[in-house]
Amino acid sequence: MQEPAQLDDILATLDADRDGAIARLLDFLRIPSISTDPAHGEDVRRAARWLRDELAELGFDAKIHDTTGHPMVVARSQPGSGRSVLFYGHYDVQPVDPLELWNRPPFEPAIEDTEDGPVIRGRGASDDKGQLMTFLEACRAWKAVHGALPSDLILLFEGEEESGSPSLRPFLESHADDLRASIALICDTALYADGRPAITTQLRGLVGEEVIVTGADRDLHSGSFGGLAANPVMVLAQALGSLKDETGRVTLPGFYDGVEEPDEALRRDWEALGFDAGEFLGRVGLSKPIGEQGRTPLEMLWNRPTAEINGIEGGYTGDGFKTVLPATAHAKVSFRLTGKQDPIKIREAFRAHIRSHLPKDCKVEFHDHGASPASVMDTSDPAFSAARQALGDEWARDAAFIGAGGSIPIAGDFKQILGMDSMLIGFGRDDDRIHSPNEKYNLESFTKGARSWARILAALR
Amino acid sequence: MQEPAQLDDILATLDADRDGAIARLLDFLRIPSISTDPAHGEDVRRAARWLRDELAELGFDAKIHDTTGHPMVVARSQPGSGRSVLFYGHYDVQPVDPLELWNRPPFEPAIEDTEDGPVIRGRGASDDKGQLMTFLEACRAWKAVHGALPSDLILLFEGEEESGSPSLRPFLESHADDLRASIALICDTALYADGRPAITTQLRGLVGEEVIVTGADRDLHSGSFGGLAANPVMVLAQALGSLKDETGRVTLPGFYDGVEEPDEALRRDWEALGFDAGEFLGRVGLSKPIGEQGRTPLEMLWNRPTAEINGIEGGYTGDGFKTVLPATAHAKVSFRLTGKQDPIKIREAFRAHIRSHLPKDCKVEFHDHGASPASVMDTSDPAFSAARQALGDEWARDAAFIGAGGSIPIAGDFKQILGMDSMLIGFGRDDDRIHSPNEKYNLESFTKGARSWARILAALR
Numbered sequence: 001m002q003e004p005a006q007l008d009d010i011l012a013t014l015d016a017d018r019d020g021a022i023a024r025l026l027d028f029l030r031i032p033s034i035s036t037d038p039a040h041g042e043d044v045r046r047a048a049r050w051l052r053d054e055l056a057e058l059g060f061d062a063k064i065h066d067t068t069g070h071p072m073v074v075a076r077s078q079p080g081s082g083r084s085v086l087f088y089g090h091y092d093v094q095p096v097d098p099l100e101l102w103n104r105p106p107f108e109p110a111i112e113d114t115e116d117g118p119v120i121r122g123r124g125a126s127d128d129k130g131q132l133m134t135f136l137e138a139c140r141a142w143k144a145v146h147g148a149l150p151s152d153l154i155l156l157f158e159g160e161e162e163s164g165s166p167s168l169r170p171f172l173e174s175h176a177d178d179l180r181a182s183i184a185l186i187c188d189t190a191l192y193a194d195g196r197p198a199i200t201t202q203l204r205g206l207v208g209e210e211v212i213v214t215g216a217d218r219d220l221h222s223g224s225f226g227g228l229a230a231n232p233v234m235v236l237a238q239a240l241g242s243l244k245d246e247t248g249r250v251t252l253p254g255f256y257d258g259v260e261e262p263d264e265a266l267r268r269d270w271e272a273l274g275f276d277a278g279e280f281l282g283r284v285g286l287s288k289p290i291g292e293q294g295r296t297p298l299e300m301l302w303n304r305p306t307a308e309i310n311g312i313e314g315g316y317t318g319d320g321f322k323t324v325l326p327a328t329a330h331a332k333v334s335f336r337l338t339g340k341q342d343p344i345k346i347r348e349a350f351r352a353h354i355r356s357h358l359p360k361d362c363k364v365e366f367h368d369h370g371a372s373p374a375s376v377m378d379t380s381d382p383a384f385s386a387a388r389q390a391l392g393d394e395w396a397r398d399a400a401f402i403g404a405g406g407s408i409p410i411a412g413d414f415k416q417i418l419g420m421d422s423m424l425i426g427f428g429r430d431d432d433r434i435h436s437p438n439e440k441y442n443l444e445s446f447t448k449g450a451r452s453w454a455r456i457l458a459a460l461r
Numbered sequence: 462m463q464e465p466a467q468l469d470d471i472l473a474t475l476d477a478d479r480d481g482a483i484a485r486l487l488d489f490l491r492i493p494s495i496s497t498d499p500a501h502g503e504d505v506r507r508a509a510r511w512l513r514d515e516l517a518e519l520g521f522d523a524k525i526h527d528t529t530g531h532p533m534v535v536a537r538s539q540p541g542s543g544r545s546v547l548f549y550g551h552y553d554v555q556p557v558d559p560l561e562l563w564n565r566p567p568f569e570p571a572i573e574d575t576e577d578g579p580v581i582r583g584r585g586a587s588d589d590k591g592q593l594m595t596f597l598e599a600c601r602a603w604k605a606v607h608g609a610l611p612s613d614l615i616l617l618f619e620g621e622e623e624s625g626s627p628s629l630r631p632f633l634e635s636h637a638d639d640l641r642a643s644i645a646l647i648c649d650t651a652l653y654a655d656g657r658p659a660i661t662t663q664l665r666g667l668v669g670e671e672v673i674v675t676g677a678d679r680d681l682h683s684g685s686f687g688g689l690a691a692n693p694v695m696v697l698a699q700a701l702g703s704l705k706d707e708t709g710r711v712t713l714p715g716f717y718d719g720v721e722e723p724d725e726a727l728r729r730d731w732e733a734l735g736f737d738a739g740e741f742l743g744r745v746g747l748s749k750p751i752g753e754q755g756r757t758p759l760e761m762l763w764n765r766p767t768a769e770i771n772g773i774e775g776g777y778t779g780d781g782f783k784t785v786l787p788a789t790a791h792a793k794v795s796f797r798l799t800g801k802q803d804p805i806k807i808r809e810a811f812r813a814h815i816r817s818h819l820p821k822d823c824k825v826e827f828h829d830h831g832a833s834p835a836s837v838m839d840t841s842d843p844a845f846s847a848a849r850q851a852l853g854d855e856w857a858r859d860a861a862f863i864g865a866g867g868s869i870p871i872a873g874d875f876k877q878i879l880g881m882d883s884m885l886i887g888f889g890r891d892d893d894r895i896h897s898p899n900e901k902y903n904l905e906s907f908t909k910g911a912r913s914w915a916r917i918l919a920a921l922r
Contacts, residue, residue, distance in 0.1 A: 036780065036781030036782065036783065037779070037780060037781065038780065094783065095777070095779070095781075095783055097777075097779070101679070163781050163782065164782060204684065206684075206784070208782050208784070210782070215746075215747065216742075216745040216746050216747050217745055217746030218562070218745055218746075218894065218897045218898065219896065219897050219898075220745060220896075220897070221867060221895055221896040221897070222767070222769050222771060222795060222797070223665065223667075223797060223865070223866045223867025223868055224762075224866050224867055224891065224895075225745070225762075225866070226762075226767040226769050226797050226866060227752040227753070227761040227762055227765050227766075227767040227797065227866065228738065228741075228742065228750045228751070228752050228758055228761045228762050228866075229742060229745070229747055229750075229751070230747065230751050231769050231770060233770040233771075233772070233773050234701070234702070234704075234705065234769060234770050236698075237697075237698045237701045237702040237770060237773070238702035238703075238705070239702075240695070240698045240702070241695070241698035241699035241700075241701070241702030241703065242699075242702065243695075244695065244699070277689065280689075281677075281689065281690060281822070284677040284678055284679060284681060284686070284690070285676075285677050285678030285679075285822075286676065286677050286690055286691065286822040287821070287822055288820070288821045288822050289689045289690075290689070290690070290691050290820040290821070290822065291688045291689050292688070297689055300688040300689045301685075301686075301687075301688055301689050304688055305688075306683070306687040306688040308683050308687050308692050308695060308786060309692060309694040309695050309698060309775075309776065309787075310683060310694075310776050310777055310782070310783060310784055310785050310786075310787070311694070311775065311776030311777040311778040311783070311785070311787065312694050312698070312773055312774065312775050312776060312778070312790070313773065313774050313775075313778040314770075314772065314773050314774075315770065315771050315772030315773060315793070316556070316558075316771055316772040316793060317772040317773070317774040317791070317793070318498070318556070318558070319497065319498060319499060320496075320497030320498065320556075320624050320830075321497060321624065321625060321669050321671070321771070321793055321795075321830040321831070322497065322555065322556060322771060322772070322793070322896065323667070323669070323771055323795055323868075323896065324771050324772070324896055324897075325769060325771075326770075326771070326772065329773070330778070331694075332776070332777060332778070332782055332783070334683060334782075334784055336683070336684060336687050336688065359749070359751040360748070360749045360751070361742070361746075361747040361748055361749050361751065369781075369782040370782070404684070405684045405685050405686070405687060405688065405689075406682060406684025406685055407684055407784075430685065433679065434682055434685075435680065435681075435682045435783065435784065435785055436679045436680045436681070436682070436785075437679065437680075
């Protein structure tokens, strides 16, 4: 156990170096490391180098590992006698379009004053550069007080989280002995509503698919051919529209195999959170949950699987009107998974569904955009109660065990490949607009996030 | 009745001036008069001026009439004692995207040799600049032989046919006394398959709609909100996909009110055409009719109404994957109408259908892109038999009475506003790729088209 006096010194050091920490983060945010866009490949590598240099300067043994995609950055502190811990974050960011909806250039970050207090505005401020930097700043302050980094730390940063992490599993498999620790810390989640600290103990999985339907070898005049020839946009609308029935349930055969109900204790915990769906939706201009009938809003978000169309395009979409039967149409579709749903079976069921809607003359092509099962943590590990206590101390509020609707497949990969449980602790907020224009990270998230990690590192010694 | 010797002279004059006629058409085709694209507004006006100048040089009293959209060109020959005739064509053209699929710049037309003989390649070659020029060339040759234009001709050319003709009805109404004739000739249709001459006696109508569905005030993360928040792309897919049932019938209530079955005589005529749907579809890479069950292919194309999605767009459609719930989605939708279907009722039924699929938190916006009923001609007018004979003489094959799947609302407008029947006679071919890349017009269509008009003008004297 850390001496309380030393923890106080570390927290004071963090407070004193706040401006330095902000400057470092802004520098990091200026690198447009959009992993999904091939045009930004060199920027992603630049972000990896930036991180490697920062870690090396802090005293970590830090290396860039090339993959067939974007590189991994791995850093280690000196060996010691404590419990080993792996920290994970990602240095790549989402695309920024539509660019015209940003209030400032997404890669020219700055502190902005808002009615909720100061925020750091820019792409990646919350997801995930700002979050991962909270841990680095905690390590920096620790070293300033102790003269050395916390021992037995492994830091792993990937650059493909926003594009399906194609290199992650192969990398974990080929570096398993170097990466295995007693527990993992994953910093890519949010505080619970209105700033209550939380540990995410279950996350939905994700299956991503792209589907392209092609009919004639050219766009056809809808007068000359309409009524006789296949229309790929109509085919796709019918196939995708029938993925859900009128009660909001997904219609794929076997889709709900493996979906589990929350146990009574967890159900009571969630009820006690007093989640206000109207308020939550109100922040984005909506008011009413429209998910699966007969489910509470938190169940819809955390414990029920979904089928969504993330993008669709086909035919003439410019000004005016063009009476074509389009030659082709394509869509990006994703499924959020819960419990023990099998992503491979769901991908197969989706493809079979689309094929069953295909008229004879249409062709279909599928592209795999990743698949990961849901993750459900074993919260009986004492690390969970220790971290819960540390978070409660920093934020002066009880920390909650919560679910997350988003997918962090890394947690499942850690379990499956490295045999490690994960604690998912993050300081984002639901209104951070991650994946949307005007992403931000509250300054309080950043500063108290770093202080939280200092406390958790001390509690885990 | 024209002296046969004079008709022969006119036909010989047309043959002798073939190269001059081609050069004039190529000159006209170089003007990118895309009416649906605001960026081409000045080009559309340039095409109107080109036509006015050409007509004036031929001896017509030719004028440009401004409208709130693109201008009308109206030309008149000297008054006489014969039956007055109005000729109609349009000088605007379809957009050209996707540009990369053209084998040459669409507005740098040229004669190309193909296995079907020489063709004039370029946007508008068939629809409708090439077609309307056949009539001008016939008038030119007539004047060369007779020393004067055919009397009692009115020529009307519009520049908004490809963008819903918003100014046409107001113009017909305000100029009714100047435009009314005993019959109209409309040159915007095709020969029947393999070059059999034809008079189109029924055309489908058209309702064009744009629908925009909006949900949240921003794109949402499909993990953080998926399952709870509305997804406008899914809403639109479900609403549009359910426009047709699995038998290919349109599901809108009352949609088939007014649809009429062809009488036995017409049905026999169509059967005698020996339409080969497999061959027709094979030309565009398809093979099998997928329209309404229990209908012949020609019924599907000519006598049955349709519902089609002409374009759809929403969410992320670039490279890679972006797990968003899109804030908005939009589609362009059109209905082809037959018999006495009421376009206004169908527009209303469509809008009601979309609204009935709208979750509470989604908004919808509609844009009207035109509405016209189907046109069914009275073929007992002796002009039909005279024109049928003239066409048969030129092409050495019986001319057919056929239907058309496309919409030429002008025929309905002529009937309704000017009390005139129309004869729809054109020389395009089904493989002309109108509205698609690589539009062409067979050189034979152009030269024999002009000769056909010379014969018809003589027959109608």
